[in-house]
Amino acid sequence: MEAPFAITEFVKRHGLGHEGSRTRVRANFFEVITLPVNDIIQYDVIITPDVPPRLNRKVFNKFSESNRGGALGGARPVYDGRKNMFAHKDMPFGNAGTFDVNLEEDGAAPVGSKRPPRLFTVKIKKVGVIRIEELLRFLNARGSCTANCLTAIMALDILIHHEPSILYNTVRKSFFTPQGARPFSGGMEVWQGYYQSARPTTGRMMINVDLSATVFYEAGPLVQMVTKILGRRSPDDLRRGFLDKDRQKVERTIKGLRIRDNHLSGRKRRFKIERLTPTSASNTQFDRGDGSNIDVATYFYQQHNRRLNHAYLPCVVVRKNVYLPMEVCDVIEGQRYMRKLNGKQTDNMIKFTCQQPQQRANKIRQGLDILNYRNNEYLRQFGMQISTEMAMVNARVLPTPLLHYHPSSTEASLRPKLGQWNLRDKKVATGATLGSWSILAFVDEEKLRDQIILGFVRELVNTCQETGMNIPNKNPPLMRANHQGTIEESLKKVWIKAGNAAKAQPQIILCILPNKGVPLYAEIKRVCDTVIGVASQCVQCDHMEKPKKQYCANVCLKMNVKLGGMNSFLNPTHIPFIADKPTIVMGADVTHPAPGKSERTSVAALCASLDAKASRYAASIRIQSGGTEIIVDLANMVKELLKTFYQTCGRKPERILFYRDGVSEGQFKQVLEKEIYAIRAACQALEETYKPNITFVVVQKRHHTRFFPIEKRYTDRTGNCLPGTVVETDITHPFEFDFYLQSHAGLQGTSRPTHYHVLFDENDFDADKLQTLSYNLCYLYARCTRAVSLVPPVYYADLVCTRARFHSPLMSDTESSEEGTGAAATFGVVKQELQRNSLLFLKSLIKHIYYRNEDAIQSASVLANSNLNEIDQDDENDINE
Structure with missing residues (x-):
C-alpha cells in the first residue's frame, strides 16, 4: 500500500x-473539530x-448500496477507487x-470491440486497525510519525473525498462542477473546482480547501466544436x-x-472517436455487404431519410469500417481536456483563475456549501466534524x-516599500560596458520603420547610461x-x-520580435547560446512606438x-x-517533460552564489532520464561549483546553504538521503578533510495554502498580505522546522506563499x-526591481532548466499541442545533441547572466572544457552544459 501523503521526521x-x-491572517484551512472516536478498520479491495x-467507484457504490443492510451491517464504508476501503467498525x-456485482447498462460505456464487462467480483480483506490515539500523539508532538499515522491521514483524506467522488467529476484531490463554466477557445470550457486535503498541523488535523480549475470539452454538437477548434465563426465557413x-x-x-449519436429515434448509442476519414462524408465509401459500395452521405439519406447539411466534412471513425457524419x-458532457493548452x-485560463484575495476567500466558502460537511453521512458515521470557519492563524x-x-546614485540606499522599487535616481552597483552590439528586427519595415526602432534604441541607450552602464557605441x-x-x-x-562595425568581439544582439510566440524566441536563444556564443536580449515590437522609461529600465537590468x-x-x-564567513548558497531544480511529450528526458540544474554579496551566480546542468x-x-555538479567559487574568491566555502525545489513530501526522505550524500561526496572528492557545514531546505510552490489579511494595515494594494509575511504555527508541521513565507508583493490574483521545510x-539555524x-x-x-516569491538561486535554476530545453530541437517544448513532432526522441540522441552545445552554453549562459569579471569567465571556460573531455571518455555520464 502506498500512502499518497508522507511525512518523515527531519530537523x-x-x-x-520573534x-x-x-x-x-486567515488561511484556507478548516479545523477538524472532532476526530473519529473509535479506531478505523482498513480493508483491501480487489475488483475484477x-x-x-x-x-x-461505480462498482463499489453499487456493492455498497446492495449490501448495506446485510454484509455491511448498516455501515457506509469509504473507498479510494483503487485498493483501500475504510469502515468505522468491523464488517459482519x-x-x-x-x-458479485452486476452493473446495469446505463449507456455510459462507448460502443466498441472492447466493451467494459457488466459483471464484477469484489474481494474484500481486512488489513488492520488504525489507532486514532497514535495519530493524536503525533499531532501533539508526543510521538513520531509512524506508518499507522500515515495510514490514518490517508483514511481521513479518503473519507472527505468519498461523497464528492460519487456526485462530481473528480481529478485526484479536486472535484469539478459545470456550474458557472466559462467558454474557452477551441471548443473547450473551464470548470470551477474545489481541492481538499487532510493535513496534520500543530495539535490538530485541518482540511485544506482551495479553488482549482481545469478544462473540459464543451458538450453539444460535434460540428460546433470542430468550428471552434478551427477558429471559424459558423459551420458554414467550413464550406x-x-x-x-x-x-x-x-x-x-x-x-x-x-x-453520442442523435440520428436514431428512441436510442442514443455511445462511441469513442478513433480518427477522422481523409475524405468528406460525400466521398467516403464503404462496402454495403453485398459487394457494392456507397458513400456515407447517400447511405444516411437512403437508410435514415436524413440529408446531410455538412457532407463536405470528414466522418468520424468509431471502430473498423464504422463511419459517422460529424453532424449526427x-x-x-464531463470529459476532461488532457492535452497541452x-x-x-493559457491566457484564458489565467484570466479565469486570477481572483483577488477577497473574491477567492468567498468562493472557497461557497465551496464549503457544496462540500456540505455538516450533512455528510459518511463523516457523521465516522464521528468526524469539520468547522465551516476559515482558520485564523498567527503571522x-x-x-x-x-x-x-x-x-554616486542620488539615492544610493533604500528600503523598498511593499516589496517593490524603481531605478529613478539610482545607478547600478557595477555598470557593464557595451561597445560591440547590433540589432536584428524580425519585423517588416512596413509594420515597423527604421526611425521608430532607432528612436527606441536612443531611449534605451540613454536609460542605460543614466543607470550606470557605459555605452560608447550608441549607433549599432x-x-x-x-x-x-x-x-x-x-x-x-x-x-x-x-564585430566589423565595432572592430571588437560582439557582446550582445538586440532582437526585436513581432509577437510573444515561443518558437522564435526559443530559436534565438538556441543559436545565440550554443552556436554563436553571444548574449541576446529580446524585446517586443509593441514597445517600439512610444518607448516607456520603465520598460527601458527593465531591459537595462537584464542587459x-x-x-x-x-x-x-x-x-x-x-x-x-x-x-561573515565564506558561504555558498545553492539552488537546485529538476524539470520534467510536459505531459504527452514524446521525449523522455528531464533537466537538472544547480545554481550557486560566488561572493559574499550573493549577487553573482554560476550554473551547472545535466540531463537525465525523464x-x-x-x-x-x-x-x-556540486564539485564544479565549489571549484568555481574557489577560483572566484580564492577561498573554500565553510558553509553550504542548499535550497532544493520541486520535491513533494513523499520524496523528502529519498531526496535527502541521496542528495546530502552527493554533496558530502563532492566536498571530500576535492579534499578528504573538507567538510563544510550543510543546511538542506526544500522549497515548495506547488501547494494550496493561501493567506488572506485581516488587518488593513497589513494589506497591500492588491488585497494580499504584505511581503515578508511569515507563518510558522497553526498550519505547519506538528514539530518539524518548516514555515510559509510570502516574500513578494501581489501583482494580480491571490499570492501564493512559498513553503520552506x-x-x-x-549550521544551527534558528527560525529568525x-x-x-x-x-x-x-x-x-x-x-x-521587486522582491520575488522564492530565493534567487532556485529561481535561476528554474530559468536555466527552461533555457536548456531550447538548446535541442528534440527537447524543446516550443510546439503547441497542435504541432507534435510525432517521433519519440531517445535519451542517447538528446544526450549527443546537447553534448555538442555544452561548452558554448556554459560560456554564454553563465557569462552573460551571472558572471561579472573576465577572470571568472576564463575559469568557467577551462572547467567546461575539462568536463566536456570527461564526457567524451565516459558516455555513461550525464551531459554537462
Whole structure:
C-alpha cells in the first residue's frame, strides 16, 4: 500500500521566531473539530476484471448500496477507487468476503470491440486497525510519525473525498462542477473546482480547501466544436474548404473523445472517436455487404431519410469500417481536456483563475456549501466534524532589508516599500560596458520603420547610461530578418556585422520580435547560446512606438547582468550568514517533460552564489532520464561549483546553504538521503578533510495554502498580505522546522506563499535567522526591481532548466499541442545533441547572466572544457552544459 501523503521526521523546530510585527491572517484551512472516536478498520479491495478508478467507484457504490443492510451491517464504508476501503467498525462478513456485482447498462460505456464487462467480483480483506490515539500523539508532538499515522491521514483524506467522488467529476484531490463554466477557445470550457486535503498541523488535523480549475470539452454538437477548434465563426465557413492540415488539427484534438449519436429515434448509442476519414462524408465509401459500395452521405439519406447539411466534412471513425457524419454526433458532457493548452487558451485560463484575495476567500466558502460537511453521512458515521470557519492563524511581517546601489546614485540606499522599487535616481552597483552590439528586427519595415526602432534604441541607450552602464557605441548596426526564415543564418550575419562595425568581439544582439510566440524566441536563444556564443536580449515590437522609461529600465537590468554587471546588493548586516564567513548558497531544480511529450528526458540544474554579496551566480546542468526527481549527477555538479567559487574568491566555502525545489513530501526522505550524500561526496572528492557545514531546505510552490489579511494595515494594494509575511504555527508541521513565507508583493490574483521545510541542518539555524535570510535574499533577483516569491538561486535554476530545453530541437517544448513532432526522441540522441552545445552554453549562459569579471569567465571556460573531455571518455555520464 502506498500512502499518497508522507511525512518523515527531519530537523525539529528549535523554537518560534520573534522578528517583525505580529499580526493575524486567515488561511484556507478548516479545523477538524472532532476526530473519529473509535479506531478505523482498513480493508483491501480487489475488483475484477481490472477497470479504471472511475468505473471502480461505480462498482463499489453499487456493492455498497446492495449490501448495506446485510454484509455491511448498516455501515457506509469509504473507498479510494483503487485498493483501500475504510469502515468505522468491523464488517459482519469477518476478515474476508467475496461479492458479485452486476452493473446495469446505463449507456455510459462507448460502443466498441472492447466493451467494459457488466459483471464484477469484489474481494474484500481486512488489513488492520488504525489507532486514532497514535495519530493524536503525533499531532501533539508526543510521538513520531509512524506508518499507522500515515495510514490514518490517508483514511481521513479518503473519507472527505468519498461523497464528492460519487456526485462530481473528480481529478485526484479536486472535484469539478459545470456550474458557472466559462467558454474557452477551441471548443473547450473551464470548470470551477474545489481541492481538499487532510493535513496534520500543530495539535490538530485541518482540511485544506482551495479553488482549482481545469478544462473540459464543451458538450453539444460535434460540428460546433470542430468550428471552434478551427477558429471559424459558423459551420458554414467550413464550406470554403477543409484542408488536410485542418483535418489533422481536428483529429489531434478530438481523438479519444466520447460521443453520442442523435440520428436514431428512441436510442442514443455511445462511441469513442478513433480518427477522422481523409475524405468528406460525400466521398467516403464503404462496402454495403453485398459487394457494392456507397458513400456515407447517400447511405444516411437512403437508410435514415436524413440529408446531410455538412457532407463536405470528414466522418468520424468509431471502430473498423464504422463511419459517422460529424453532424449526427454530440459530445458527451464531463470529459476532461488532457492535452497541452496553446497560448490563447493559457491566457484564458489565467484570466479565469486570477481572483483577488477577497473574491477567492468567498468562493472557497461557497465551496464549503457544496462540500456540505455538516450533512455528510459518511463523516457523521465516522464521528468526524469539520468547522465551516476559515482558520485564523498567527503571522509576522518581517522587516524590509536595506538595498544598495552605486555610491554616486542620488539615492544610493533604500528600503523598498511593499516589496517593490524603481531605478529613478539610482545607478547600478557595477555598470557593464557595451561597445560591440547590433540589432536584428524580425519585423517588416512596413509594420515597423527604421526611425521608430532607432528612436527606441536612443531611449534605451540613454536609460542605460543614466543607470550606470557605459555605452560608447550608441549607433549599432540594424538588420532585418524574416521570422519564418533561416533564423540561424540571420543571427550569424548580424553578429559579424556587429564585430566589423565595432572592430571588437560582439557582446550582445538586440532582437526585436513581432509577437510573444515561443518558437522564435526559443530559436534565438538556441543559436545565440550554443552556436554563436553571444548574449541576446529580446524585446517586443509593441514597445517600439512610444518607448516607456520603465520598460527601458527593465531591459537595462537584464542587459547589465548579461554583460557582467551587478545591479544591486544588500547591506551585509542583512545577510550575516553569508557575509561573515565564506558561504555558498545553492539552488537546485529538476524539470520534467510536459505531459504527452514524446521525449523522455528531464533537466537538472544547480545554481550557486560566488561572493559574499550573493549577487553573482554560476550554473551547472545535466540531463537525465525523464521523471527522475533525484539529481543523478549532483556530486559532480556540486564539485564544479565549489571549484568555481574557489577560483572566484580564492577561498573554500565553510558553509553550504542548499535550497532544493520541486520535491513533494513523499520524496523528502529519498531526496535527502541521496542528495546530502552527493554533496558530502563532492566536498571530500576535492579534499578528504573538507567538510563544510550543510543546511538542506526544500522549497515548495506547488501547494494550496493561501493567506488572506485581516488587518488593513497589513494589506497591500492588491488585497494580499504584505511581503515578508511569515507563518510558522497553526498550519505547519506538528514539530518539524518548516514555515510559509510570502516574500513578494501581489501583482494580480491571490499570492501564493512559498513553503520552506528544513530537512538537514549543521549550521544551527534558528527560525529568525533562516526566515530573515530567505526573505532578504528575495530582494536580490537581478532581473527586476521587486522582491520575488522564492530565493534567487532556485529561481535561476528554474530559468536555466527552461533555457536548456531550447538548446535541442528534440527537447524543446516550443510546439503547441497542435504541432507534435510525432517521433519519440531517445535519451542517447538528446544526450549527443546537447553534448555538442555544452561548452558554448556554459560560456554564454553563465557569462552573460551571472558572471561579472573576465577572470571568472576564463575559469568557467577551462572547467567546461575539462568536463566536456570527461564526457567524451565516459558516455555513461550525464551531459554537462
